Amino acid sequence: MAEKPVRRYQQVANDLREKILNGSYPVGQPLPHSRDLLRSYGLGSDNVLREAYKILKAEGLIRRNAAVGMIVQDPSPVVVDLVLHNPTGHGPLPWPECCKLAGLDGRMVTDSVTPGHANQDVAALLGIEPGTDIVTRARTAFxxxxxxxxxxxxxxxxxxxxxxxxTERAVPGGIYATLAHAGHAPAVVARRTVRARLATGDEPSRLRLATGSWVLAADQVIVDECGRAVELLRIVANPARVRFTDERMAL
Incomplete structure (x- = not known):
């Protein structure tokens, strides 16, 4: 049986992929303007180009930037193992340490500290009533x-x-030491869930992902010695750059 001819958009995607992988289109730089690609591939409309872009976005090779067009992404990025169970504490291993193990410089930036009220989902995980006052600390890891x-x-x-x-972006001594000093020493990871889902809201732009990309997501609840939930930690990560890991856990 004769093989089906390769569709034009697949041919274009294959050629663009090859040029990304061989360095003809450098990482971090935009692809040529769409009108230049239309001309070089002899395309009469941009429908074929859009379909080719969809393939490359799904492969994590490009992402759209509204100002400059399609940006080339690293096809073989270094993956950081985020150790979820810190052998010396209850939260994940500090991010700079995880990055150091991968041979990278890492930093965690606190973006905001915001008062609010617990929605039904958060309230259920923290064991409080919906509408209860909460504080949310938003952070970005690089x-x-x-x-x-x-x-x-x-x-x-x-x-x-x-x-x-x-109230403060910087917490002297660290979060868990401060909780302990306040009489709520973290004692047990009461719940941890890990899943894959589609990126939502502003997650694609903040993580420099293509719209429709998948992310890793983890929720972790820590309780004190009295069983009271003192922290809900929610993590969303780029699966091409971060791997959730557990190691050196007692049986």
Missing amino acids: AGDVPVRLDEAIYPRQVVEGTPIA
């Missing part, structure tokens, strides 16, 4: 200069009232 992970750490306001956790 591997080198690339944002690869988004965190939301959510606390019942009553637990962190009067501490830097509730």
Whole structure:
């Protein structure tokens, strides 16, 4: 049986992919303007080009930037193992340490500290009533200069009232030491869920992903010695750059 001819958009995608992989189109730089590509491939309309872009976006090779067009992404990025169970504590291993193990410079930036009210989902995980006052600390983790992970750490306001956790971007001594000093020493990871889902809201732009990309997501609830939930940590990560890992856990 004769093979089906390769559709034109697939031919264009294959050629663009080859040029990305061989470095003809450098990482971090835009692809040639669409009108130039239309001319070089002899295309009469941009429908074929749009379909080719869809393929390359799904493969993580390009992303759209409204100002300059399609940006080439690293086809073989270094993956950071995010150790979810810190052997010396209850949260993930500090991000700079995870990046160092991967041979990268890493930093975590606190973007905002915001008061609010628990929705039904957050309330159920924290064991509080919907509408209860909470504090949300939003953070972005960078591997080198690339944002690869988004965190939301959510606390019942009553637990962190009067501490830097509730108001300050920098928390001297760290979050868990501050919780302990406030009488809510983290004791147990009561719940952790990990899943893959489609990126939503502003996640694609913040993580420099194509619209419709998949992300890794983890929710973790930590309780104190009395069983009270003191932190809900929500992590969203680029799966091409971050791998969720557990290691050195007691049986």
